[in-house]
Amino acid sequence: MNFGGLISAAPVFDAIAWFDPIRIGSTSLLASASTADNAPFIFAGILASLVVIYLASTIGGEVCARLNLPPVLGQLIGGLVVGISALHLLVFPEGGGDSSNSLLMSFLEATAGLSVDGVTTTFQIDSEVISVLSEIGVVILLFEIGLESNLQELLRVGTQATIVAIVGVVTPFLFGTLGLITLFHISTVPAIFAGAALTATSIGITAKVLAELNYLNRSEGQIIIGAAVLDDVLGIIVLAVVASLAKTGEVELTNIIYLILSSVVFLVGAILIGRWLNPYFVQLVDALRTRGQLLIPALIFAFVLSYIATVIKLEAILGAFTAGLVLAETQKCRELKSQVVPIADILVPIFFVVVSAKTDIGVLNPAVPANREGLIMASFLIVVAILGKVVTGFTVFGQEKVNRLAIGVGMIPRGEVGLVFAGIGSATGVLPPALDAAIIVMVIVTTFIAPPLLQVVFQRSPEQNLPQPEAIASSPESR
Amino acid sequence: MNFGGLISAAPVFDAIAWFDPIRIGSTSLLASASTADNAPFIFAGILASLVVIYLASTIGGEVCARLNLPPVLGQLIGGLVVGISALHLLVFPEGGGDSSNSLLMSFLEATAGLSVDGVTTTFQIDSEVISVLSEIGVVILLFEIGLESNLQELLRVGTQATIVAIVGVVTPFLFGTLGLITLFHISTVPAIFAGAALTATSIGITAKVLAELNYLNRSEGQIIIGAAVLDDVLGIIVLAVVASLAKTGEVELTNIIYLILSSVVFLVGAILIGRWLNPYFVQLVDALRTRGQLLIPALIFAFVLSYIATVIKLEAILGAFTAGLVLAETQKCRELKSQVVPIADILVPIFFVVVSAKTDIGVLNPAVPANREGLIMASFLIVVAILGKVVTGFTVFGQEKVNRLAIGVGMIPRGEVGLVFAGIGSATGVLPPALDAAIIVMVIVTTFIAPPLLQVVFQRSPEQNLPQPEAIASSPESR
Numbered sequence: 001m002n003f004g005g006l007i008s009a010a011p012v013f014d015a016i017a018w019f020d021p022i023r024i025g026s027t028s029l030l031a032s033a034s035t036a037d038n039a040p041f042i043f044a045g046i047l048a049s050l051v052v053i054y055l056a057s058t059i060g061g062e063v064c065a066r067l068n069l070p071p072v073l074g075q076l077i078g079g080l081v082v083g084i085s086a087l088h089l090l091v092f093p094e095g096g097g098d099s100s101n102s103l104l105m106s107f108l109e110a111t112a113g114l115s116v117d118g119v120t121t122t123f124q125i126d127s128e129v130i131s132v133l134s135e136i137g138v139v140i141l142l143f144e145i146g147l148e149s150n151l152q153e154l155l156r157v158g159t160q161a162t163i164v165a166i167v168g169v170v171t172p173f174l175f176g177t178l179g180l181i182t183l184f185h186i187s188t189v190p191a192i193f194a195g196a197a198l199t200a201t202s203i204g205i206t207a208k209v210l211a212e213l214n215y216l217n218r219s220e221g222q223i224i225i226g227a228a229v230l231d232d233v234l235g236i237i238v239l240a241v242v243a244s245l246a247k248t249g250e251v252e253l254t255n256i257i258y259l260i261l262s263s264v265v266f267l268v269g270a271i272l273i274g275r276w277l278n279p280y281f282v283q284l285v286d287a288l289r290t291r292g293q294l295l296i297p298a299l300i301f302a303f304v305l306s307y308i309a310t311v312i313k314l315e316a317i318l319g320a321f322t323a324g325l326v327l328a329e330t331q332k333c334r335e336l337k338s339q340v341v342p343i344a345d346i347l348v349p350i351f352f353v354v355v356s357a358k359t360d361i362g363v364l365n366p367a368v369p370a371n372r373e374g375l376i377m378a379s380f381l382i383v384v385a386i387l388g389k390v391v392t393g394f395t396v397f398g399q400e401k402v403n404r405l406a407i408g409v410g411m412i413p414r415g416e417v418g419l420v421f422a423g424i425g426s427a428t429g430v431l432p433p434a435l436d437a438a439i440i441v442m443v444i445v446t447t448f449i450a451p452p453l454l455q456v457v458f459q460r461s462p463e464q465n466l467p468q469p470e471a472i473a474s475s476p477e478s479r
Numbered sequence: 480m481n482f483g484g485l486i487s488a489a490p491v492f493d494a495i496a497w498f499d500p501i502r503i504g505s506t507s508l509l510a511s512a513s514t515a516d517n518a519p520f521i522f523a524g525i526l527a528s529l530v531v532i533y534l535a536s537t538i539g540g541e542v543c544a545r546l547n548l549p550p551v552l553g554q555l556i557g558g559l560v561v562g563i564s565a566l567h568l569l570v571f572p573e574g575g576g577d578s579s580n581s582l583l584m585s586f587l588e589a590t591a592g593l594s595v596d597g598v599t600t601t602f603q604i605d606s607e608v609i610s611v612l613s614e615i616g617v618v619i620l621l622f623e624i625g626l627e628s629n630l631q632e633l634l635r636v637g638t639q640a641t642i643v644a645i646v647g648v649v650t651p652f653l654f655g656t657l658g659l660i661t662l663f664h665i666s667t668v669p670a671i672f673a674g675a676a677l678t679a680t681s682i683g684i685t686a687k688v689l690a691e692l693n694y695l696n697r698s699e700g701q702i703i704i705g706a707a708v709l710d711d712v713l714g715i716i717v718l719a720v721v722a723s724l725a726k727t728g729e730v731e732l733t734n735i736i737y738l739i740l741s742s743v744v745f746l747v748g749a750i751l752i753g754r755w756l757n758p759y760f761v762q763l764v765d766a767l768r769t770r771g772q773l774l775i776p777a778l779i780f781a782f783v784l785s786y787i788a789t790v791i792k793l794e795a796i797l798g799a800f801t802a803g804l805v806l807a808e809t810q811k812c813r814e815l816k817s818q819v820v821p822i823a824d825i826l827v828p829i830f831f832v833v834v835s836a837k838t839d840i841g842v843l844n845p846a847v848p849a850n851r852e853g854l855i856m857a858s859f860l861i862v863v864a865i866l867g868k869v870v871t872g873f874t875v876f877g878q879e880k881v882n883r884l885a886i887g888v889g890m891i892p893r894g895e896v897g898l899v900f901a902g903i904g905s906a907t908g909v910l911p912p913a914l915d916a917a918i919i920v921m922v923i924v925t926t927f928i929a930p931p932l933l934q935v936v937f938q939r940s941p942e943q944n945l946p947q948p949e950a951i952a953s954s955p956e957s958r
Contacts, residue, residue, distance in 0.1 A: 040789055042607070043614050047786040047795065054775050054782075061769040071769040112790045125607050128521070132608045135522050290540040290550040292824030296533050299825060303533075307526040310519055311591045316526065342818040343825060345771030346778060 038118040038125075045108055045126040050350075052089045052104065053130075056082045057349035070451040072208040075352040077448075083357025090357040092127045099123035130354060135316070137351035138204050142317040143302045144344045145207040145216065145225065146324020147337050151271070153222045154325070161226030164392040168227065168411050169234045172198035172388025179384060180435075184377055189245065190431050196242040197421035197439045198385050198414070200235025202447065203228040203317065204351065205413040209451045213458055220403050220458075223396065224410035231411070232318060233263045239421065243428075262312040267322060270305055274326030282330055295339050298327055359419070361444060363437045374437030381442040386412055386449075406457045413450035418443035517597040517604075524587055524605040529829075531568045531583065532609075535561045535836075536828035549930040551687045554831040556927075562836025569836040571606045578602035609833060614795070616830035617683050621796040622781045623823045624686040624695070624704065625803020626816050630750070632701045633804070640705030643871040647706065647890050648713045651677035651867025658863060659914070663856055668724065669910050675721040676900030676918045677864050677893070679714025681926065682707040682796065683830065684892040688930045692937055699882050699937075702875065703889035710890070711797060712742045718900065722907075741791040746801060749784055753805030761809055774818050777806055838898070840923060842916045853916030860921040865891055865928075885936045892929035897922035 060078025061071035082089040084097050089104050091097025099105050099119045104126075108114040114122060154161070177195030180186040186194070206228055207216070215221040237259050244252045281301070285294050302323035309319030327336060363371055393408030422439040425431035431439070539557025540550035561568040563576050568583050570576025578584050578598045583605075587593040593601060633640070656674030659665040665673070685707055686695070694700040716738050723731045760780070764773050781802035788798030806815060842850055872887030901918040904910035910918070 043611060043795060044786055044789045046611055046615070047782045047789070051779055051782050051786070054779050058767070058769070058771075058775050058779075062767060065768045074769075125604075128604050129608050129611045132522065132525055136525070288537070288541060289544045290537070290553075292537075292821075292828070295821055295824050296537050296828070300530055300533050300537075303526045303530050307523055307530070310523045310526070316522060339821040339824075342771075342774055342821050345774050345818075346822060349771070349775070 038114075038122050041108060041112055041114045041118055041122045042125050042129075044112045044114075045104065045122050046129055048104055048107065049090060049126060049130050052082050053350050053353045056090075057353050061349075068455070070209045070212045070455055072205065072212060072352055073448065073451040075349055076205075076356040079353035079356030080359065080361060082353070083359065085359065085361040090130075090353070092131065092354075092358050093124065094127075094131075094358065096360060097127075130350070133347065134351040134354035137347035137349070137354075139302070139306055139316050139320040140340070140344050141204055141208065141348045141351060142321040143324040144337070144340050144348075145211065146321040146326075147328045147333060147340060148211065148216050149225055149321075149325055149328060150217060150222065151325050151329060153217070153219070154226050157219060157223045157226060160396045160398070161223050162230060163395050164223060164227040164407060164411065165230035165234060167395050168201065168231060168389050168392040169199045169238065171391055172384050173238070175388060176381060176384045179380060180377070183380065186432070186435060190425070190435055192245065193242055193421065193425050193430050194381065194435055194439055196238045197418050197425070198381065198388060198442070199231070199238050200414065200418065201228045201231040201389070201411045202413045202418075203232055203321075205447060205450065206410050206454075208348070208352075209454050210410065213455060215406075215458060219401075220406050220410070223402070223407055227392070227407075227411060229318065229321060232315060233267075236263075236314060242421075259313065263314060266309060266312060266314060267318070270308075270319070270322045271326060274301075274322070275329065278326065278330045281327070282332055285332055294332055294336055295343075298323075298332075298336055298340075301327065359440075359444060363440050364444065370433075371437060373434040375441060377435060377438035378441035378445070381438055382445050385414065385442050385446050403457065406454065409450065409453050409457050412453065413447045414443045418446075517593075517601050520587060520591055520593045520597055520601045521604050521608075523591045523593075524583065524601050525608055527583055527586065528569060528605060528609050531561050532829050532832045535569075536832050540828075547934070549688045549691045549934055551684065551691060551831055552927065552930040554828055555684075555835040558832035558835030559838065559840060561832070562838065564838065564840040569609070569832070571610065571833075571837050572603065573610075573837060575839060576606075609829070612826065613830040613833035616826035616828070616833075618781070618785055618795050618799040619819070619823050620683055620687065620827045620830060621800040622803040623816070623819050623827075624682075624690065625800040625805075626807045626812060626819060627690065627695050628704055628800075628804055628807060629696060629701065630804050630808060632696070632698070633705050636698060636702045636705060639875045639877070640702050641709060642874050643702060643706040643886060643890065644709035644713060646874050647680065647710060647868050647871040648678040648717065650870055651863050652717070654867055655860060655863045658859060659856070662859065665911070665914060669904070669914055671724065672721055672900065672904050672909050673860065673914055673918055675717045676897050676904070677860065677867060677921070678710070678717050679893065679897065680707045680710040680868070680890045681892045681897075682711055682800075684926060684929060685889050685933075687827070687831075688933050689889065692934060694885075694937060698880075699885050699889070702881070702886050706871070706886075706890060708797065708800060711794060712746075715793060716742075721900075738792060742793060745788060745791060745793060746797070749787075749798070749801040750805060753780075753801070754808065757805065757809045760806070761811055764811055773811055773815055774822075777802075777811075777815055777819075780806065838919075838923060842919050843923065849912075850916060852913040854920060856914060856917035857920035857924070860917055861924050864893065864921050864925050882936065885933065888929065888932050888936050891932065892926045893922045897925075 056078030057075040058078075060074030060076070060081070062074065064074030064077075065071050079090075081087055084091045087103060088097070088101055091102045091104075099122075102123055105114070105119050105123050108122065109116070109119065173195045176198040177191045180191040180194055181188065203225070206224060210216045210221045210224060216225070237256060240255055240259055241251050244250070244255065281297065285297055288297070302320050305319035305323045306316040307319070309322075310316045327333060330336075362368075363374060365371055366375055389411035390405070390408035392411055393404035393406065396402055396404055396407060418439060422431070422436055422443070425436055425439070535557030536554040537557075539553030539555070539560070541553065543553030543556075544550050558569075560566055563570045566582060567576070567580055570581045570583075578601075581602055584593070584598050584602050587601065588595070588598060652674045655677040656670045659670040659673055660667065682704070685703060689695045689700045689703060695704070716735060719734055719738055720730050723729070723734065760776065764776055767776070781799050784798035784802045785795040786798070788801075789795045806812060809815075841847075842853060844850055845854055868890035869884070869887035871890055872883035872885065875881055875883055875886060897918060901910070901915055901922070904915055904918070
């Protein structure tokens with residue numbers, strides 16, 4: 001519906017009736033004129049973005065479910081389709097988009113009468129809001145994964161997970177760095193940078209696939225989750241080392257020690273304090289009488305831990321995962337899980353669609369000559385990235401019936417963490433453009449290859465009785 | 480925990496390790512340097528804001544529940560305590576706050592190491608995000624209210640609701656305007672403006688109280704909801720009339736006709752098309768296999784209607800309410816309601832806390848001489864605002880056992896709609912400061928007085944068997 005004609009014929013009404021009841025406080029309306037004027041457009045843009053995200057994630061997920069592929073792969077592909085790589089419906093300033101190439105903003109201009117003046121502000125604010133919603137989405141995802149995890153089991157497989165994590169960081173880092181130096185004659189610092197980009201597993205994608213395959217609570221699942229969490233911590237430490245190396249040429253030891261110490265103190269401290277707090281949590285929840293009496297205290301706990309994790313330079317998702325892990329031990333866990341399901345249902349798809357909407361797969365096009373050097377290096381990085389993680393499964397000892405291949409494959413997706421390395425590398429000028437593109441290609445391929453691969457290796461597992469993916473996707477257990 | 484010392488000792492690490500995996504796309508990291516640098520602070524600020532909001536809403540709600548008052552009153556008071564009126568934890572640019580008087584930003588500076596340079600950007604973006612979350616909150620609230628409502632019952636009481644709405648708009652408008660002119664010697668245009676501010680009922684607050692008292696599905700509840708919805712439409716029309724009157728001195732008839740027509744077409748069209756779509760909706764939901772197969776299509780429907788409502792200059796909440804009303808008629812309603820509950824639990828409190836956090840009750844202080852003239856006028860406006868709505872209940876005919884007083888009292892809260900009038904009035908310079916303040920005081924008083932008053936008049940209702948508030952607040956029926 002295009003009411004543009006009607007609307008622009010009435011400028012007075014336009015300026016005044018476009019109000020927003022929430023955004024206007026008790027003092028001057030025009031105190032923040034630029035945003036107040038655009039308030040209804042900003043919210044209309046959010047509504048339209050959410051509709052695009054949900055359509056992309058649902059259609060993508062459903063298609064993959066019918067092809068016996070993990071739905072999360074479909075959500076990622078849905079994100080590619082609506083994002084910077086194809087339809088330009090959902091683009092972000094950080095992903096190379098701007099208001100002029102955002103199809104959604106054009107749609108708002110056409111349908112909602114958004115003015116050319118307002119489009120920049122609206123685009124920027126909407127991008128920020130959707131980015132924050134996607135961050136809340138991954139926080140809720142890891143909170144839910146934490147709730148589904150089993151601390152006892154995680155501690156039982158702790159040694160194996162630690163070895164998997166360390167081997168999975170050291171192997172690709174060493175082979176990647178040395179290979180780039182010897183085979184591609186890259187100089188040391190950029191080679192180390194690219195090697196570092198090969199280290200960290202994307203916990204979000206792996207955990208989601210494991211949940212979809214109903215493997216989260218088995219030994220393999222818990223080893224992978226444990227290793228992925230440690231990987232995340234190790235990745236942050238590696239990033240700190242490499243970044244200071246790139247900038248000053250030497251490693252700032254105090255930072256590294258600080259990071260390691262704060263990680264250990266945080267993870268151990270949160271679990272110990274959390275377990276001690278658990279009975280009080282149950283008492284508190286039982287005493288509350290208003291709506292959300294279980295959910296709100298649980299979210300306060302998760303957000304406080306996420307905040308602390310962010311503040312000590314770890315990641316918010318580590319805090320959320322730990323909160324879930326601790327609350328999984330209370331008697332309220334079952335009820336809490338069932339309440340978190342709908343929240344995750346509406347927030348988690350935002351994360352996966354946004355991550356891939358921001359990823360430009362244009363670097364994969366071999367018809368562009370500039371891409372070719374990068375693609376050759378990318379092939380090498382992909383092989384190292386996959387083999388470097390697959391070997392980790394075979395370091396697992398003392399677990400006879402475990403699917404070793406599945407553990408290794410579970411560590412493959414690099415996801416957003418690898419993109420951070422590429423981003424910092426290109427920002428500091430350390431990485432030559434071809435290598436920068438190669439890292440991005442490696443991240444895309446490992447991220448998209450892992451979900452179907454994981455499904456294949458779990459299906460081959462002889463001693464496991466794997467339910468049909470369709471049944472899982474909509475069954476209550478997988479929630 | 481203050482890691483400020485440790486962090487500032489390591490500037491290199493600061494700049495680089497403060498990354499955010501989601502926010503960084505495949506192109507240049509520093510493309511949007513100002514936001515990318517602040518990304519972890521922005522998210523930390525959101526986490527901290529949400530914790531503050533949930534603490535305020537839970538503590539406020541629980542205290543009120545124990546005093547036998549509606550919990551939503553406690554959430555509003557909680558918002559006052561953390562907002563611009565008291566603690567300054569949650570302040571907004573539109574509410575007269577800025578980054579320098581935001582206690583939350585100071586907290587981020589102290590704990591998260593947010594720099595003085597980054598504080599303005601972080602404050603602005605966080606304010607926008609929390610505002611949008613609160614708007615999503617009221618959209619979800621009205622969607623849930625729609626799901627709880629009964630279209631048949633609403634149509635059955637339609638005539639009564641229409642009369643209640645019209646009387647409730649005309650009475651306070653006439654008496655308010657004439658009273659200001661004769662008693663306070665206010666000139667015509669500002670008097671009309673203030674009279675208009677007396678018209679529109681805040682559907683959110685009333686609906687929430689009705690749900691809390693378990694009265695949403697009774698005749699009184701449905702008359703109030705129906706009248707409040709029509710009130711919202713009438714309020715938008717009155718605003719358009721008054722605004723063009725204030726600006727050009729005459730009424731733009733084409734706009735008014737356009738608004739009336741589009742409102743009618745939207746409400747009737749959405750309900751008719753929705754009812755026709757309902758069987759297909761059920762078929763679609765049954766065919767979907769991935770998570771969120773009921774919730775996501777329902778939200779897409781709600782967001783699309785909200786978008787259309789915004790685009791035709793109505794309000795998003797009207798679209799969400801209509802979507803809920805239509806989906807309430809499908810066989811999936813029960814399941815959908817139970818899934819919407821946790822989402823409403825975490826989003827709706829944001830709305831109530833934010834609305835009152837933005838309200839400065841400083842205008843209520845009689846010790847400030849400048850407030851006195853406003854307070855005297857406010858007393859007059861409050862009397863008109865209350866009596867002008869209370870009379871509406873007695874226009875209800877053909878309903879013998881109905882609680883007429885409750886219907887009138889249910890229409891009392893002006894909430895955010897009244898603030899819009901005050902905001903526009905002060906922005907266009909039409910309203911003298913004292914009258915502007917008087918409108919704000921009227922809004923505050925009617926909003927805060929309505930929930931306890933509504934509870935009292937429903938408890939007096941002899942033929943109703945009212946459950947105890949505590950039982951309602953946490954009982955599944957009230958959800």
